[in-house]
Amino acid sequence: MKQVTATGHTVDAAVESALAQLSTTRDRVQIEIIEQGKKGFLGIFGNKDALVKVTLPPDPIEETEQYIRNVSREIGVEVDIEVKRSGxxxxxxxxxxxxxxxxxKRGQTLNSMQYLAQLVANSCSRQYLTVILDAEEYRTRRNETLMNLAKKxxxxxxxxxxxxALEPxxxxxxxxxxxxxxxxxNIKTYSNGAEPYRxxxxxxxKK
Structure with missing residues (x-):
């Protein structure tokens, strides 16, 4: 989280100054007006600038991407990451x-990273996000395997x-x-057990 205080002849001017320092836009920040500012006598004597505190919350998508890079690096893998968002x-x-x-094995490491990445994303997101991690189209291959397994x-x-009973x-x-x-x-399916063994x-x- 980044935070700056800024002054200006008006509140809007002070906010614009803070946004420039943070290199961001108004819709991404929280604004606290400390001083409204005022014009002095004849617009000259006793002028007082507006003072604002502008806070830029962490971006959940960027924070999650950095988390993935850090974990991958700890495992010994340097990764390239492409981010796609849909709602x-x-x-x-x-x-x-x-x-x-x-x-x-069977995507266990990827699944664990995905679970933790989702926790990171939602720890600083204003709305609930569903995070999916995929590596070299593993999810597509895994989906096909699961569908074949289900029918078998x-x-x-x-x-x-x-x-x-299938594996957790x-x-x-x-x-x-x-x-x-x-x-x-001629069959029904239901989930049983508690996470992570569900x-x-x-x-x-029955006929």
């Missing part, structure tokens, strides 16, 4: 050498007549499973 969804596309280290396990549940997954991966099986009329159960419907 409340913010996607960070990671690329670079040794990127597999950031993905981890649904068939197994129907053939055996027994419930099938983060919430957005569970949504992929639920969506993949929404049109299967998982999907595929249950056959």
């Amino acid at each position: 409340k969804n913010v996607t960070y596309l990671l690329s670079g050498d040794k990127i597999a280290l950031l993905i981890g 396990m649904a068939d197994k549940a129907v053939r055996s007549g027994r419930e099938v 997954m983060p919430s957005y991966e569970r949504k992929i499973i639920h969506s993949a099986l929404i049109n299967f009329k 998982h999907i159960v595929i249950a056959p419907l």
Whole structure:
């Protein structure tokens, strides 16, 4: 968080001075008027400038990007990051050498980084943001794997007549499973367990 105080002949002039110092725009700052300022006698004697305090809160997207870079560097990976935002969804596309280290087994490292990055983003955001981390299109490949797994396990549940429990997954991966099986009329899906061990159960419907 950055903060400056500035003076000017008017409040607007003082604010503009502060914005120039912060290299930002009015819509991104919080403004506190300390002194309104006043004109003296005949506009000459006793003039008093306006005084304002302008605060620039941390930008959640920039803060999160820096966090990702720092964590990646600690792991031993220098990353290039492309940021895409659509409404409340913010996607960070990671690329670079040794990127597999950031993905981890079955995406566990990437999932953990994504969870922590979302906490960082929402610690300084005025609205709730959904953060997605992707590395070398891993999410696309993982989504295809999950959809195939969902259909395979649904068939197994129907053939055996027994419930099938999948491995623990983060919430957005569970949504992929639920969506993949929404049109299967002979099974139902539900989530069970507590985070981080919450998982999907595929249950056959009794005839």
